[in-house]
Amino acid sequence: MCSIFGMFGLQAGDDLPALRRRALDLSQRQRHRGPDWSGVYVDTGAVLVHERLAIVDPAGGSQPLLSEDGGLALAVNGEIYNHRELKAELAQPYAFQTGSDCEVINALYREDEPASFLNRLNGIFAFALWDRDQQRVLIARDPIGVVPLYWGHDQDGRLVVASELKSLVDICADAAQFPPGHWYDSATDTLTRYYERPWRDYDAVEGVEADRVALREAFERAVHRQLMTDVPYGVLLSGGLDSSLVAAVAARYARHRIEDGDKSEAWWPRLHSFAIGLKGSPDLAAAAIAAEALGTVHHGFEYTFEEGLDALPEVIRHVETYDVTTIRASTPMFLLARRIKAMGVKMVLSGEGSDEIFGGYLYFHKAPNAREFHEELVRKLDALNNYDCLRANKSMMAWGVEPRVPFLDREFLDVAMRIDAQHKMVGKGGDGARRIEKAVLREAFEGYLPESILWRQKEQFSDGVGYGWIDGLKAHAEAQVSDRVMAAADKRFVHNPPQTKEAYYYRHLFEQFFPTQAAAETVPGGKSIACSSPAAIAWDASFAAMADPSGRAVAGVHEQALV
DSSP: OOOEEEEEEOTTTTOHHHHHHHHHHHTTTGGGOOEEEEEEEEEESSEEEEOOOOOOSSSSOOEEOOOOSOOEEEEEEEEEHHHHHHHHOOOOOOOOOOOOGGGHHHHHHHSHHHHHHTTTOOEEEEEEEEEETTOOOEEEOOOOSSOOOOOETTTTTOEESSGGGGGTTTTTTOOEETTTOOOETTTTTTOOOOOOOGSHHHHHHOOOOHHHHHHHHHHHHHHHHHOOOOOEEEEEOOOOOHHHHHHHHHHTTEEEEEEETTTEOOOOOEEEEEESSSOHHHHHHHHHHHHHTTTTTEEEEEEOHHHHHHHHHHHHHOOOOHHHHHHHHHHHHHHHHHHHHHHOOEEEEEEHHHHHHHHGGGGGGGGOOOHHHHHHHHHHHGGGGGTTHHHHHHHOOOTTTEEGGGOOOOOHHHHHHOOOGGGGGGEEESSSEHHHETTHHHTTTTSSSSSHHHHHOOOOHHHTOHHHHHHHHHHHHHHHHOOHHHHHHHOOSSSSSSSHHHHHHHHHHHHOOOOOOHHHSSSSOSOOSOOOOGGGGGGOOGGGGGOSSSSGGGTTTSOOOOO
C-alpha cells in the first residue's frame, strides 16, 4: 500500500515547476505510507505524486504507472488480488510495463467502461488515472473504503486528491472524504456509485439458508488471495475469534503459495503473529493460546498506560479522527505497528469487518428481529470507512505496514451477506442458554481453533488490550477538562460537539492538527452504544441513558459489564 497525491485542472499559464514542487511538499506529509520510493508525473493538465510501499514487484512496479505510449498515468494506493485473472480476460493485447498488480487498471480502462471494470476488481484501492489525450481524470475508491481517499479544491479551483487529509487541510477549504464504492469522471464532472449489491435489501436475502461449508470455503479463498506478496508478512492476532480465524487459515497456506498454477515455497514460510496489550490483558493471554495451537511464531508485546498516553497526539494526527472508540483502539494498534515495522514485516492480515457482517458487537443481542438486524449490518458496513477500516489502515500505515482484511473480500462479502440474518441473530436457544454472537461463523470453523478461542466472547479491541486502558483514559480526560469548559463544549465546537470529557480532550488534540471546519466535518457524529449506529439505540430503552461506546456498556451481555 502507498499514498497518492493528484492535482488536476491545470491551465495554460500555470507555473508547472512551482506546482510540481508544491505537490511534492504536500505529498511528503503522507510519505510514512510509502517510504520506499517517490514517483512524480507532470503534464500540462495534471500533477501526480506517488509514495510507494513496495509489496508486489518491489524491484519494479514504481508509480505512477504509464502506458507504453505514455497516454495514461496511474497512481494507485492498494492491491488488486485478482489481477492475473483480469489480465487473462483482456479482449485486446496490452503491453504491460511492470509486474505491478495495479497496472491492470490501465488495461481495463482502455477496453471497458469504468462502471463495468470497477465491478470486476477484487481488491482494496484508491486511484487517480490521468488520460493525457482526453485531458480526463478518473478517480475511484474500493467498495467498502478499506483504503482512505480525500478530495477538494484549492483556491484556484483545481481538483486535488490525496490519501490522507493532512495533505489537503491547508489548501482545500472543502476537503472531504471521497465516498467508497464511487468513481468520479472529470469529463462529465459526475460522481457515480458503482458498487450496488442485492443483499443490501433484506427482502433479497430473506429465507436464504446459512451454508456453513460455502462460508468457510469462501473465507479460505479470501485469505489465500490476500497472501499475494513478495515481502515478509504476518498476522495480527488478538486472540479473539476474527483475528484467530484469519491466522488459522493463513497458517494453512503460509508454507507455500500458489502462483500461475505452480506450487513454490514462499519467501516468508514461518507465519509470524503479533499481539499487544497492557500487562495481564485478556487479548495477550488469549493470543498466546491461539498462537500455540496454530504453530505461529508469536510476538506478544506489552505497553504501559503512560506509553499509550504519550502517543495520543501522534495517533490523532495519523488517524485523522476524534471519534472516541477509534482513538481508544488506534493507540495500541499504532504502537504495535511500530514493533512490527522494526522486525522487518511490511504486510499483515487483520480481522476487521467480521462484526459488521455477522453482528458481532454485543448490542446486537438487543436486535428485535432479523430485518432490523440485517439493516443494521448494512449501516455498519457503509460506515466502516470512518471507523475500523480507517483505524486499521492509518494506524498501521503510520509506520509503513500494510493491513489487509480478508473478511471484506468482495467475493466473501457476497457469500456472507446473502445469508438471512435470522441465522446470525443472537438470543436464547431452546435450552434457555444464550446463543453467542457470530455463532454461524464459529460453527463453520469447528476444529480450526481451540474451543476457548472459537467460542470466546466478543471483546472490542480497546477493551481487550486491558480494561485499565479505557478507565485510565477517562480519568486522564477528567483531570484535563474542567466542568466549566465542558459545559461550553457546544459553543466551542458547534459541529458535532463532544458529549463527554474524553471526547472533548480528543477533539481538542484533533483541532491542533486539523483546525478547519471542513476537517471537523470529515468525522461522523451521533450517539453510539458499544459501536452501534445511532439508529440501533432504539433497540433498548436503557441505551438512552448511556454515553460510553465500550462493549461493556451492554448490561446483561458482557461478563465484565459496566455498572
